[in-house]
Amino acid sequence: MNKKHKIWQSHIPGVPLGSAVVKTKSNPRGDVSFAIRFWKRAMKDAGTLQDLKDRRFFEKKSDKKRKQVAAAKYHQRQQTIQDNL
DSSP: OOOOHHHHHETTTTTEEEOOOOOOOTTTTTHHHHHHHHHHHHHHHHHHHHHHTTTOOOOOOOOHHHHHHHHHHHHHHHHHHHHOO
């Protein structure tokens, strides 16, 4: 079984963030480490863990906006510096 086939077998229909343990000839009990890696990648791609970390503490709307403006200013400054070089 190649890696693409293993990934295909790891998908659980109807469960977007789930993964199944796939049994192979070389590993008859199933490759749990592959299933965990697959699940972690799915969680990262969906942004679930980052959203959970962001919601750990309450942040006022004005603070969020202030951080967003500061990040935009930083990126704009970096872009102008890069353009001038």
